[in-house]
Amino acid sequence: MARRCQRLAALAALVLGAEGALDVNCSAALDIRYDIPYYASKVDCGNLFIKSDVATVPTVTFAPASPAKAYTLVYISTCSHCDKSFPDNSEEGLVHVHYVAANIDAATLSGAGDVANADQYWAGDFPRHGPGPSQRYNYYLFQHDGATPAALNATTCWPANNQYCSQADFTSGVVDAPFWDLVAAQYLTGLYYNDTFRGAL
Numbered sequence: 782m783a784r785r786c787q788r789l790a791a792l793a794a795l796v797l798g799a800e801g802a803l804d805v806n807c808s809a810a811l812d813i814r815y816d817i818p819y820y821a822s823k824v825d826c827g828n829l830f831i832k833s834d835v836a837t838v839p840t841v842t843f844a845p846a847s848p849a850k851a852y853t854l855v856y857i858s859t860c861s862h863c864d865k866s867f868p869d870n871s872e873e874g875l876v877h878v879h880y881v882a883a884n885i886d887a888a889t890l891s892g893a894g895d896v897a898n899a900d901q902y903w904a905g906d907f908p909r910h911g912p913g914p915s916q917r918y919n920y921y922l923f924q925h926d927g928a929t930p931a932a933l934n935a936t937t938c939w940p941a942n943n944q945y946c947s948q949a950d951f952t953s954g955v956v957d958a959p960f961w962d963l964v965a966a967q968y969l970t971g972l973y974y975n976d977t978f979r980g981a982l
């Protein structure tokens with residue numbers, strides 16, 4: 782029981798900041814949903830998903846999207862190579878970019894949210910399994926002028942889908958890059974579970 786209370790407290794700490802404010806990774810305006818019929822399909826501040834159920838392109842809406850801007854959606858793991866399941870990691874994980882929807886227009890984000898029609902980068906690299914039973918995955922929505930910046934190709938985190946980088950490098954080279962602005966973010970906890978029953982649905 783004590784162990785369960787500690788785990789719930791740790792989860793609550795991830796959602797709430799020191800003064801009870803929402804974590805930056807929980808933007809209410811960024812609505813991300815998967816086509817899942819048997820449990821809640823909306824990504825909502827770290828809720829659990831079976832990894833194989835989210836190995837596909839979701840629908841993504843963002844009502845404040847500006848018609849004068851373009852958008853890029855970046856989906857990353859933040860616990861790569863960690864020693865334990867999230868949120869019990871005892872060491873900082875590496876960042877791995879799994880998926881990017883580039884050059885998204887405002888009409889898509891304020892409409893049906895079909896980002897599969899945007900330019901797909903590394904679309905086949907959605908996380909499906911281990912190494913640990915559960916990991917944290919973040920969605921970042923960036924706003925920028927014109928096309929998705931080509932300058933990303935020069936960063937240590939971006940060259941290929943098998944590239945890993947530190948949290949610091951990802952923050953400085955991608956999140957805080959001067960050519961775009963982070964306007965919203967969400968995250969989920971992906972749970973590895975081999976369930977052959979779902980394949981029959």
